[in-house]
Amino acid sequence: MGLNRFTGYIPVSLGNATRLTILDFCLNNFSGSMPMNLGGLKGLEQLSVETNQLVSENDEEFTFITSLMNCSDLQVLALDRNLFTGKLPNSIANLSTKLTELWLGENQFFGAIPSGIENLANLILLDLGHNLLTGTIPIYLMKLRRLQALYMVENKLSGQIPISLGNLTQLHHLDLSRNYLRGSIPSSLGYCRLLQYLHLNDNNLNGTIPENVLNIPTLLELDMSMNSLSGSLPLDICKSKSLIALTIFNNRLSGEIPNSLGTCVNLGVLYMQGNLFHGSIPPSLSALVALQVLDLSYNNLTGSIPRDLANLSFLRYLNLSFNNLEGEVIENGIFQNASAVSICGNNKLCGGISELQLPKCSKQDLKKQERPHSRKEIILVVVAVVLFLFLLLLCFFVIRSKKLREKISFTSFKKESFLRITYGELLRATNGFSLANLIGVGSYSSVYKGILSHMETIVAIKVLRLQQRRASKSFSVECMVLRSIRHRNIVRILTVCSSLDFSGNDFKALVLEYMPNGSLDSWLHSSTNGDERLQLKSLSFVQRLNVAIDIACALDYLHNHCEAPIIHCDLKPSNVLLDEDMVAHVGDFGLARILSKDFNYSQSQTNSLTIRGTIGYVAPEYGTGAITSTSGDVYSYGIVLLEMLTGKRPSDDMFENNLSLHQFAKMALPERVMEIIDHGLLSEEIEIIGHSENSDNIRSKMQEALISLVEIGVSCSHESPKKRMEMKDVVIEMQKVKGFYLRPIGLKDSVSRKRRNEQYSSSCLPEETRNTPEEDLPEEASNPLEEVPPEEARNAPEEILSKRHETLLKRLLPKRQVMLLKRHVTLLKRFLLKRQVTLMKMFLLKRHITLLQLW
Incomplete structure (x- = not known):
């Protein structure tokens, strides 16, 4: 029931639904307190009420947690983004030992962190952020060895960061920012070799930045700003080549900015303002080709501004103000845009564009600026460049040899790799993500039409709305699924972008092949979609039959021909896209699941989600907490097939009082099937049949084909999973219907050149394993x-x-x-x-x- 606009209280009567396993009320407007009798739901596995207006039973202690002690199967408890208050009771220790995710953030909990949390040994995620918690960070958190994400941001925690946090070697995310923590940063954090995001900003930390923390190989973001850190930066600061954002502003760091910073080739954001750095700006910073934001203001930097900074094509913000820089300011690159550059407070600068309001350079300044470099400087630069090129070449060969050794499922993936693309390129491709380029909106993403300049082709750019908490999980799942599959009836991923926008915010997008004929939904319901391009068009019977076979082939491939079976979990007409030849491609794998024994953080997050899908297309057994299986996709396929034949959505107003699309079609079998068929379905075939000498015979054959298709749809959408067909059998039956209808009668199959000479034996195999039809x-x-x-x-x-x-x-x-x-x-x-x-x-x-x- 999540993602709706429900108000009022959560019904107490839910406590009587003893067979409930998943209870999800997230993103509504419920108020009042949580029913205490929910603890009687002993089979409950997931309870999600995040983002509502719920309050505590009393203001002293949050006793609702105590009421859940009998829910021994509970795995996910999400209570974040509400108005809960009170102390967290020590009875939290009595929660299910199966609990993997505990979301308590963005409430008003106060007091100390209860010691009972140490009993939740299987926790993977713990969110206590944005509360009023006090005291110190408990040492016993070290017992949560499986913890991968720990959020304690914006509380009132004090004391030192426990050295024992270094024992949490599975950590990916650690956020202790905006507290009152003091002391030094423990070097033991360097043992967390899987750490990607480390946020310690806005505290009272002092001492130096441990070198081994900077050397964590997987580190993407490091934020230690707004503290009292001192000392100099390590000379070899960039051993983590994956670093995207380094934020260390408003500290007491000193010394020269290391030249090695120029080897952080993926660095996009660099905030170093408000420190005591001295010396010149390293010319090596001009090698940061991905750099978008550079702020070195309020330091003691001297010398001239490196001219090569103008060559950073993605640089959008440059702040060098309030230093002791001198010499001429050039007039190209970012220096042409006065709104993107700040250089005030440097009294010895001259030149530049008129908007910067700098004095003109004298001849003496120009001579000083143009004086030749010393032999020592030239040698150092040459050596640095040679070393840098050698390292790049070495990395290239290492990566290439590694890729050649990888075992990849399909040969095409051995020959191609994704193109690297930046936020700036996507911004240009979509005209600034303008509404004119917007072609679709989903729960977690918006899809834009764009033209990539270096590819010179139209693409679909799916931009994740990361403010939705599950959007990042959806992105990870879709990348994981699409990178391992390739089939002519599945939307092909061209590349991905995981970076920062020009404001320093996370940005994630997928670049997919563009489907000019839109979604199947827009063709089936063109009169209600308001698409003027489709108002006068409809799909003929042969086209619908081909699309249905395409979808079946895609699901058969996912279920039976991948290294590990993949379940789509959200099949519906709007997720089926049509290319220029009206060939169907299944897309949107944000809720997909890979049936694999492998376990990691991204999968655990995904697996704990409620299988939402879309009402009407989701298999009924999912509502009772059944395990996700391929039969769920078969059910969705059956509903989609019946919708294609009848032209009615499963959510149509006529389906009420226990009447469903499945029952509607089943009751029409076999005599009344023609009464429920969409009137626009046979338009092109009827025109041909009217000119035939045996029109009655052809109509009879057509009716038999339609009855067979309805029977397949009804069988696939059976309420019992055991009685549904398997997709490999669905493909065979659909091909039989197509053969029965087309070949004996002689009706054309003229939908596209891609379909000529299709053979049953190869129609659902991956593209790489198909034989050329003419050869057979x-x-x-x-x-x-x-x-x-x-x-x-x-x-x-x-x-x-x-x-x-x-x-x-x-x-x-x-x-x-x-x-x-x-x-x-x-x-x-x-x-x-x-x-x-x-x-x-x-x-x-x-x-x-x-x-x-x-x-």
Whole structure:
């Protein structure tokens, strides 16, 4: 029931629903206190009420936690972003030992952190941030050896950072910022070799920055600003090549800025203002090609501004104010934009653009600026450049050799790698993420249409809204799934971007192939979607049949042909996209699950989510807490298939009083099926049938095909998972229906060139394992075509074409089938007479004969 606008109290009667396993009321407007009888739900595995207006039973102690001591299967408890108050009771120790996530942040809890937390040995995530907690950080947290994320930001904690935190070697996130912590930063944090985000800012810490903390290889963000740290930075500051943001402003750090900072090739944000740094600005900073923000203001820096800083194409903010810099300010690069550059408080600077209001440089200043470098300086620069290039070359060969050794599922992934792309490039590609480029909005993301300059192609850019707490998890899951799969009916990922925007905020996006024909939903319900481009269009029966087969092939591949089975968990028409040839591609894997025994932080986060999907498409067993399985996707497929046939959404107003789309279709079988079929479905086929000499027979065949499809949809959407078909069987049955409908009757399959010569045996395999259809055809199926010159086929009158066509068909099949073939040729002639002959290409004849050969 999350992500709605419910108000009022959470019903006490829920305590009687003893078989509940998942209870999710997040992102609503519930008020009042939590029902104390929820502790009677002994099978409860997840309780999520975050982001509401809930309050405590009393202001002294938060007793609701005590009421949950009998929920022995509880794994996720999310109470964050409410108005809960009181002390956290020590009875928290009696919570389930299976608990992996405890979210208590953004409330008004006060008092000390209870010692009972040490009993929750399986905790992976602990969020106590944004409260009023006091006292010290408990030493016993070291017992939580599986902890991967610890948030204590913005409390009133005091004392020192415990050395024992270094024992939490699985930590990925550690945020102790905005407290009253004092003392030095323990060097033991350097033992957390998986740490990615370390935030210790806004405290009273002193001493030096431990060198081994700076050397954590996985570190992405380091924030130690607003403290009293002193000493100089290590000469070899950038052993962590993955560092994206270094924030150390407003401390008492001194010494020269290390030249080695220029080797942090991924660094995008560098805040060093408000310290005591002296010496010149290292020229090596111009090697930070990804740098977007550089602030060195309020230090004691001297010398001139390195001219090569103008070559940093992604630099959007440069603050060098209030130092002792001198010499000429250049007029290119970022220095052309006065609003992006601040250099005030440097009285010896001159030149620059007029908006900077600097005095003109005298000849003496120019000579001083242009004086040749000493031999010693030149040697140092040359040596540094050579070493830097050598390191880059070494890294290139190491990475390349590692990639060659990796075992990859498909050969195409051995030959290609993702392009590196930056926030700035995506910003330009979408015209600043303008509304004109917005083509879709989801729960966790917005999708923009854009043109990447270096690829010169239109792409879809899916930008995650990271203010949604689960958006980052969705991004991780989608990357993990899409990087390991490749299939012609699955949306292809081109690259990803995980960086910072120009304000220093996290930014994550996926770049996907663009689907010009939009979503299946927009075609099925064009009259209600308001898309003017689709108002006069609808999908024919053959097109819907092909799309349904495409979706089935994609699911069959995910379930049965991947290294580990993948469950999509959110199949619906809006997640099925159509390319320029109307070939369907399944997309949006943000809720997908990989059925693997491997365990890590990102997967645990994903696995603990409620399988939300979309109401109407989610398998009913998920509502009772059933384990995610491939049969859930089969159910969703059955609903989508019935929606394609009837034109009705499962959430249609007519489906009430226990009537569902499944039951609606089931009751129509078999005699009344034609009554429930979408009226726009057969538009193109009916036009052809009307010109046929055997229209009654064709209509009968069409009705049989539709009955078979409805039966498949009803079978897939059966309430019992055990009675549903498997996707591999669905593909076979769908292909049989297509063969039954198309080939004996002779109706065309003219949806796209991609579909010509499809064969049942290879239709659902990955692209890399498919055989070229022409290679598998018998020789007699292709040789007759060589007798028809391409130029003659394009320009001959339709009578000559049809005679040659008939002659060729007679050569291929026995005489007893000539009558059926003549009917087929008659239909083809009428098809040709309705169109310009010049549109008749050789591939149409070839496809026609191939289909008959297979029949």
